[in-house]
Amino acid sequence: MSLTLSQLFPGIETGLNRIGFLFGAGTSKEAGYPLMGDLTKTVVSNLSPALKTTLDEILAAKALTYSPATGTPNIEILSDLVTEYFVTTQESKYGDLESEIRKLIVDAILSVTSPDLTHHVRFLEALKRRAHGTSSTVTILTTNYDVLFELAAGEVGVRVETGFDGPLKRQFDPAVFDLARGTIDKTRFTHRSELHVNIIKLHGSVSWLKDGDRVFESGLDLQSATPERALVLPRRRKVMDTLSEPFDQLFTRASRTLGSNCQFVVACGFSFGDKHINDQLILPKLRAGKIRLTALCGEEPDCIGELKRFPPFHAGFPTNCFIDQKDTGAGTDLWKFSALAQLLEP
Structure with missing residues (x-):
């Protein structure tokens, strides 16, 4: 050492x-x-079909595609994109997606019940x-x-x-x-x-x-x-x-x-x-x-x-x-x- x-x-x-x-x-x-990659996979995999569709819509507008195998783009980039869309459009579906991402992150942390x-x-x-x-x-x-x-x-x-x-x-x-x-x-x-x-x-x-x-x-x-x-x-x-x-x-x-x-x-x-x-x-x-x-x-x-x-x-x-x-x-x-x-x- x-x-x-x-x-x-x-x-x-x-x-x-x-x-x-x-x-x-x-x-x-x-x-x-979990580290960033696994946290991303956990959050995205637990999104409802409707919110997953909303996320895919945001990614498509940026010419991006989410990879469930690698967990990319990671949750930081996804959160940025979702927040940007919500602030710009004020459409409720983007606000719902932002709230759900926050909840799923907390759920992922709390799921480790015996660290x-x-x-x-x-x-x-x-x-x-x-x-x-x-x-x-x-x-x-x-x-x-x-x-x-x-x-x-x-x-x-x-x-x-x-x-x-x-x-x-x-x-x-x-x-x-x-x-x-x-x-x-x-x-x-x-x-x-x-x-x-x-x-x-x-x-x-x-x-x-x-x-x-x-x-x-x-x-x-x-x-x-x-x-x-x-x-x-x-x-x-x-x-x-x-x-x-x-x-x-x-x-x-x-x-x-x-x-x-x-x-x-x-x-x-x-x-x-x-x-x-x-x-x-x-x-x-x-x-x-x-x-x-x-x-x-x-x-x-x-x-x-x-x-x-x-x-x-x-x-x-x-x-x-x-x-x-x-x-x-x-x-x-x-x-x-x-x-x-x-x-x-x-």
């Missing part, structure tokens, strides 16, 4: 407070969740041990809809904040990311010696529900078909969706965190295919030299040439690594979340 833990996180042996992670769909694959938490538990346990019983904060930015880290945190006994406050029906309040737990002796506040993980879910979650203008979180009724989920559809043009609440506040929070609380960032299972994340969060921080980013990917992202221009960028791929502006001859398996979790173990 050509990448060491100290290369990913210089100074990790002395503390966790300046490290962070950017996780994409690849970190949930080993737990049993394998092994690697997520191992990851959090490793961080907990590396905190060495001190007050430590680690930030995770993720585009995943699942609740794997929340479930694993319950197994490990780690405090996790996702931007909601309250007992069972938790209201959206990003101020909770800044709250500290501790004890007060007269006028002196002492931080509790524990690991604190902030999870900024940039695209929402299956546990986030909308009630009019309100957004709340509840793990009690994940299977309920009634509430609308507060999540950003897999679309290439996601930027407009992220301008609405709560996503606008989450992006602001992520931007403030990167380069301050998070200076050493490792991306795993993230393809860098979300242009709005690259443009709003990643590239400005690299350009300003405020973060050191190591991308662990199963294949080189399309924007690799642009990323390599910045000295604080490093990368690990199956066949080679890019470290300190140089390509190496050796690859790494750290793009697998299980391998990253193992590397973190003290």
